[in-house]
Amino acid sequence: MEPVDVELQDGELELPTDSMLVQMGPSHPAMHGTVRIIIELSGETLTKADVQIGFLHRGFEKMCERGTWSQCLPYVDRLNYASPMLNNVGFVLAAEKLLGVTVPERCQHFRVALSELARIADHMVCSAAFAMELGAFTPFLYLTKARELIYDILEEETGARVTHAFARIGGMAAPPSDDFGQLIRDAMPSVMQLVDDTEALLLKNRIFLDRVEGLGVMSQKDAIALGWTGPVLRSTGVPYDIRKAHPYLTYDQYDFDVPVGSAGDNYDRFMCRQAEIRQSARIIEQAVAQMPKSGPVNIDDPRVVFPPKDQVHNTIEGTIRHFKLVMEGVELPAGECYSYSEASNGELGFYILSDGSGTPWRVRIRPPCFACVQGLEQMITGGMIADVIPAFGSMNMIGGECDH
16 A cells, blocks of 8 residues: 555646635724725735625715805814824814914914824824734833823813814914923823833733734835825835924924834834834923913914903893804805814825805815725735734724825
8 A cells, every 4th residue: 555645646636725815804903994895815824805894984075165164174083083183183273274373472383392292192093903913011001001091181172072172263262371381291200101001011021022023014116106204114124204304483493303214013003103202292391381471372363263251241242243153153254275283093184175155165185094994904914814903903093084
């Protein structure tokens, strides 16, 4: 009898195998709500991936066309609900660009400080979920605690903990509180200590490192071709940050660095966000120090800014002015413009079109997440099915703005 372990001749004894299709999401807890990936597997190796962002379709852009310019702000909040203040500021900057106005210096520093607090909170949400999806639950608790300290400050200043609708065309809803600077000085040491504790747990953990180093790689050339911006682009080594390249508000007055990676893998994306948290803390410290202690936070234009409440309640002129701004809205000049700012995930752009009335004729958003998700198929193809989780988590996809 011929032995069974002889060398195969011309495919003899080989059994044909078919690839297997697996549907990952949308109910998968790591797929963040609506995302579905149709995966083609050969064993446990991904040979093909069809990434579908889902059907959230909350109609942000069309809802903006049914109210006044100011009434868009609650909708804007819900694009990236992890850092709504950045969306607030980005939208009012677009309206102010079309209006041709510049807010007072005190307002600019105040906007920067609130925006960077929101950026820190967003990066913490991403890093916390990223670690938890790899089985590290303690860092999730650390970073969630730190985020709550940030939320305490935002709630004190805006009156709302998560979605603020606090920015206004021509200024802010209210000036900074008297103890704004002290609140930040009290909270930031604890926040940064929790960031340090998180890294101490993760960066020497063999399991964590094995799941992130050298996986989900994206090259500089491909990242640029896909329109990537933000931490995911900077992780490939491209030092592009709108706050540095095209400064707005008072960012050109601050001393801060742009963290970059080199490999463009899961590890670099995680580390870029961790480094950006520290740079945001530097910016906040400088913004609070340079912010004038007194002065207006709104422009002096009755066609744009609401009158003080005592005038609304006690003078007919204030009542009429308030009524017209509420019912008719701020009348932006007829025309169009595109304004962009550095949100937590990259370039957040708003294209707005006005017909001269108080209601937007067209609002279009350029969400950073949408461009980033385009690269997920390339990042995970050729890897193992388990590598989908950290690759997708490191992108920080936010469904509200991605499927707008």
